[in-house]
Amino acid sequence: MEIIVYGIINSITLSLMALGFTLVYSISRLPNFAHGALYITAGYFTWLFINKFAGFPYPFAIIAALALTSIIGALIYRFILIRVRGMEISEIIASYAIGLAILEGLRWGGLRGMTFTLPTFVTGSFNIMGVSVDYQRIIIVGVGIFIFIVLYLFTHFNRIGLALRGIAQDERAAMMLGIDSDMTAIVSLAIGSGLAGFAGVVLLPLGNIIVEVGYNVLIFAIAVCVVGGLGSWGGTIIASFVIGFAQILTEFFLSSHYQMVVALLAIIIILLIKPSGLFGKQKELEERV
Amino acid sequence: MEMMRRERIDRGIKVRTEGIYAISSIREVLYLLGPRLILIVGMISLPFILELAPYWKRVVNIMCVYSLIALSFDFLANYVGLVCLGGAFFVGIGGYIAAIFNVYLSFPIYVSIPLATICGAIFCTLMLLPCLPLRGVYFAIVTLMYPLFFTRVIEALNILGGTNGITGLSSFPNQYVEEYTIIIVTLLFLFGMRRFVTQDIGLVLRGVKDNDQAVRASGISIAYMKSLAVFIASVMGCFAGAYIAHLYMWSGISLFALDFSIIPIASVVIGGGGTLVGAIIGSVILVPLSEILRAFGTFRIVIYCIILTLVIVFKSEGLMIYLQRKYHQFERWVKV
Numbered sequence: 001m002e003i004i005v006y007g008i009i010n011s012i013t014l015s016l017m018a019l020g021f022t023l024v025y026s027i028s029r030l031p032n033f034a035h036g037a038l039y040i041t042a043g044y045f046t047w048l049f050i051n052k053f054a055g056f057p058y059p060f061a062i063i064a065a066l067a068l069t070s071i072i073g074a075l076i077y078r079f080i081l082i083r084v085r086g087m088e089i090s091e092i093i094a095s096y097a098i099g100l101a102i103l104e105g106l107r108w109g110g111l112r113g114m115t116f117t118l119p120t121f122v123t124g125s126f127n128i129m130g131v132s133v134d135y136q137r138i139i140i141v142g143v144g145i146f147i148f149i150v151l152y153l154f155t156h157f158n159r160i161g162l163a164l165r166g167i168a169q170d171e172r173a174a175m176m177l178g179i180d181s182d183m184t185a186i187v188s189l190a191i192g193s194g195l196a197g198f199a200g201v202v203l204l205p206l207g208n209i210i211v212e213v214g215y216n217v218l219i220f221a222i223a224v225c226v227v228g229g230l231g232s233w234g235g236t237i238i239a240s241f242v243i244g245f246a247q248i249l250t251e252f253f254l255s256s257h258y259q260m261v262v263a264l265l266a267i268i269i270i271l272l273i274k275p276s277g278l279f280g281k282q283k284e285l286e287e288r289v
Numbered sequence: 290m291e292m293m294r295r296e297r298i299d300r301g302i303k304v305r306t307e308g309i310y311a312i313s314s315i316r317e318v319l320y321l322l323g324p325r326l327i328l329i330v331g332m333i334s335l336p337f338i339l340e341l342a343p344y345w346k347r348v349v350n351i352m353c354v355y356s357l358i359a360l361s362f363d364f365l366a367n368y369v370g371l372v373c374l375g376g377a378f379f380v381g382i383g384g385y386i387a388a389i390f391n392v393y394l395s396f397p398i399y400v401s402i403p404l405a406t407i408c409g410a411i412f413c414t415l416m417l418l419p420c421l422p423l424r425g426v427y428f429a430i431v432t433l434m435y436p437l438f439f440t441r442v443i444e445a446l447n448i449l450g451g452t453n454g455i456t457g458l459s460s461f462p463n464q465y466v467e468e469y470t471i472i473i474v475t476l477l478f479l480f481g482m483r484r485f486v487t488q489d490i491g492l493v494l495r496g497v498k499d500n501d502q503a504v505r506a507s508g509i510s511i512a513y514m515k516s517l518a519v520f521i522a523s524v525m526g527c528f529a530g531a532y533i534a535h536l537y538m539w540s541g542i543s544l545f546a547l548d549f550s551i552i553p554i555a556s557v558v559i560g561g562g563g564t565l566v567g568a569i570i571g572s573v574i575l576v577p578l579s580e581i582l583r584a585f586g587t588f589r590i591v592i593y594c595i596i597l598t599l600v601i602v603f604k605s606e607g608l609m610i611y612l613q614r615k616y617h618q619f620e621r622w623v624k625v
Contacts, residue, residue, distance in 0.1 A: 031426045033374075033433070083602045089562075090601050092372050092429045093554060097601075100551060101594035108588040215437060222430050230425070257445030264438050271419040271427060 003248055005131045011244030012144035013203060015237050017217050018224035019147065020195035026231035027168045027188035028181075030081060030091060034099035035196050036218030040211065041102060042069040042197025043204040047116055058119070066197045073193025074186050081189075082182060099218070107211040116209040118201070136205055143202055147195070148237070164188055168231070216260070223263035227270045229277025238278055242266070292625040303617045324616070328566070332476060336468045345577075346468065350536060352576040353471040357529040359553035359560070359568035360478055361522035367563035368486050369518040370498030375432035377549035379526020380533065381439060381542075383409040387531035388455040388540035398459050402531045409527030414520045421519065422512040424501070436545040443542055454541020458534055471532055475569070478525055483565055485521075494518055551590060552579065555597045561607025570609055 017039070024032045045065035049056045056064075076098055084090035125134035155161035166174035167184045175181055199217075207213065224243055228235030243266050250258045270277060306317045332353075339345045358376040365371045387405035390396045396404065416435065420427040443449055450456070461467035485491055493514055496504040501511050534540040556571025575593070582589045600607070 031429070080598060080602055084605075088426070089366055089370075089372050090605065092374070092426060093558065094598055094601050096374055096433075097551075097554075097594040097597045100547070101591045101598070104547075104587045104590040104594070108586060108591060219434055219437065222434070226427070226430065255445075257441070260438055260441045264434055267431065267434070268419050271423065271431075275423050275427070 001129055002131050003245075003252055005128055005133060007241075007245040007248040009133070009137045009141055010248050011241040012141050014220055014224050014244045014247075015240035016140070016144050016147070016195075016199040016202065018221040018228075018236050018240060019151070020192040020199065021221040022225045022228070022231060022233060022236045023151075023195060024188050024192035025225065026233065027164050028185040029231075030077075030085075030185070030189070031095065032189070032192060033092065033096040033218065034076060034102065035192075035221055036214035036216070037099035037102035038069055038073060038193045038196040039200040039217045040106060040209060040214040041072065042066060042200040043118060043209045044106060044116070045069065045197075046118060046201055046204075047209060050118075058121075062201050065201060066194055069197030070190040070194040073196075074190040076193075077186050077189040082185075085185075099214075103211050103214045117207075118205040118209070120205040140202055147198070151233075160187060219260065220263055223267050225277075226267050227277060229279045232277060232279040235277050235279030239266075242278075293622045294625050295620050296623045297614070297618045297620050299618055328569075329476060332472050333469075335472070336465070345580075346464070348577060348580050350468060350471055351533075352572055353475045354529045354533050355549075355552055355556065355572040355576050356475050356569040357471075357478060357525045358549060359556045359572050360475075360482060360565060361525040362553045363557045363562060363565055363568040364482055364486070364525075365518060365522045366557070368491065368498065369494050369515060371515065371519070372426075372429040373432045373522070374429050374554075375434075375436045375550050376526060376553045377436040377545045377547065378432060378439070379409070379413055379523045380530035380549045381436060381545035382413055382523075383527030383530025384534035384540040384544040385449060385455070385530075386412070386527070387534045388458055389449070391458045391535070392455050398461065398535055402528070402535060405531035406524055406528040409530065410520050410523040413523035413527065414516055417519050418516060421515040436547075436550065440542045440545045450541065452542065454539055454543075456539050458538045458540065460538050461535065467536065474528060474532075479565060479569060482521075486565070490514075490517075547590060551593055551597075552576070555593045557607075558597055558600050558605075559608060561609030561611070564607070564609040564613070567607050567609035571607075574608075 020038070021032055021035045024030055024035075042065050045068050046061050049061035049064055050058060076095075080094055080098065081091065084094050120134070120136040121139055123135065125132050127133075155165050163174070163179045164184050164187065166177070166179055167181060171181060196217075204213075220243075224236055224240045225231075227243060228237070228239030243263060246266065247259050247262045250262050302317060302320050305311070305313075306321050311317050311321055335349050336346055339349065358380065361379065362373055362376055365373050383405050386409045387401050390401040390404055391398065417428070417431065420431045444452055461470070486494070493504060493509060497511055497514050497518075504514070505511055530544060534544065552575055553568070553572070556575045557568045558571070559574060560567030560569070560571030579589055579593075582592065585592075
């Protein structure tokens with residue numbers, strides 16, 4: 001029973017981490033290696049708003065932090081990535097360098113140790129089917145499902161969302177219909193960073209805000225995206241359940257040190273068996289040489 | 290209004306030195322040999338110049354180590370099209386294997402370094418094999434993960450000395466051996482790789498980068514070519530790792546540290562990607578800079594990343610290509 005409950009929670013956690021990365025990649029084909037950095041940045045901003053500008057209520061702090069993170073994402077695209085768009089090597093190096101600069105800058109600025117924690121939204125815990133779960137984890141599951149629904153509605157019933165999907169499916173045809181490719185890329189990066197930040201704000205109350213978490217998040221996000229098929233949304237959710245349950249099972253039967261091993265093994269196995277991921281059918285020819 | 294534009298023309302001497310006429314006069318010979326001699330003589334005489342500053346002699350060793358890793362990054366990225374975000378992976382594997390051979394199996398140093406280089410390279414190639422038949426960002430992703438992954442595994446399982454690392458590797462017999470090993474190997478690899486990429490096989494590798502379908506249509510296996518390239522690159526990386534483990538007489542998880550991944554990338558981008566010499570020039574600039582900035586701690590990485598981003602966005606050709614242009618060509622203004 002514990003396995004099922006915590007498996008679901010872990011899976012939703014992973015998919016929250018991965019959603020921003022997969023959104024940016026599916027729309028603008030940019031591997032955003034600064035994803036983990038944005039996750040930490042949002043948590044740090046929230047902490048800053050609460051503790052340094054006294055009197056900021058928690059919800060407002062979160063909203064302000066998310067807005068700032070989205071703006072950072074948009075600025076990264078507008079001033080840096082837009083100039084190297086299409087050059088794969090430069091895209092990867094530039095986004096990775098930005099992410100590293102943010103993370104190591106924060107580490108240098110003193111973001112280490114146990115001092116940086118966010119309060120949970122609601123403290124306490126209750127029992128589901130004999131398993132004790134604290135409210136924060138319940139909120140994560142609720143928020144995760146809520147985000148999936150909002151994203152689905154946004155991309156199916158909204159002009160901007162439809163434009164994003166158009167660019168994702170066929171960039172040239174979408175451009176012929178008057179959709180601005182750079183504009184959608186900016187929007188996608190803003191939303192992607194916002195989602196990374198959102199994941200950070202929701203998940204970070206469970207632990208400390210430390211730089212290493214940023215690297216882990218990037219790796220888990222990438223693992224989920226590769227297993228699900230880069231740029232496939234349905235695949236991302238399925239893959240996060242696969243990896244999430246695999247992690248919980250190894251944690252239950254072996255030890256919690258193996259989370260990273262599971263993520264990496266998942267990538268290796270999927271690259272060996274079905275490189276385009278669980279749901280990346282139409283891209284198979286494109287990616288396999 | 291008269292429009293002017295800048296025109297670039299090859300220097301006469303450059304054209305003359307392209308064929309057999311290069312040996313017609315001492316001037317042409319010097320034009321060809323000059324830059325190469327400056328590099329070789331400069332590198333070889335560095336330990337003598339720095340005789341009075343022993344600390345900086347150490348820096349020269351580290352500089353050569355970074356040049357080797359940068360060379361392997363440059364080769365993989367600009368000749369085969371594989372972006373390796375984890376140079377630290379090669380370094381760590383090379384260092385640990387050297388430590389295993391030297392400490393656990395007590396091989397002498399002149400056996401353990403070559404053996405670690407070859408075994409490490411085979412191991413790295415095998416580990417990277419799953420992502421080689423694929424296009425796209427997979428190689429970058431997997432190489433990004435491996436150094437973190439191995440750090441975690443070593444910490445978690447507490448194998449190979451755990452967080453303390455393996456101590457007690459034998460050192461080099463004397464300081465000159467220590468220095469000239471790495472300097473000569475770096476120069477050999479530099480000129481060897483320059484020769485290698487102009488051979489037929491180098492052409493095929495560039496074909497893999499630019500148009501893999503054409504290579505495949507010629508009946509050449511892309512996965513094989515890529516794994517060969519990865520093997521060559523990891524030979525360089527693993528040698529650097531084995532050397533650095535013996536230099537510090539210690540091999541620990543800091544061999545998987547971020548420095549070994551990011552400084553080589555930065556030096557290639559600054560030095561000029563695709564020139565191979567640029568990798569060395571970049572590390573000659575960056576590594577002493579990093580020693581000067583040592584007081585700043587991890588802030589150094591921030592500085593590299595900012596330099597890296599600025600160069601890649603605004604001046605992506607790099608230093609070496611700029612210098613080559615100035616050396617081989619002259620400019621003049623002409624009417625349009």
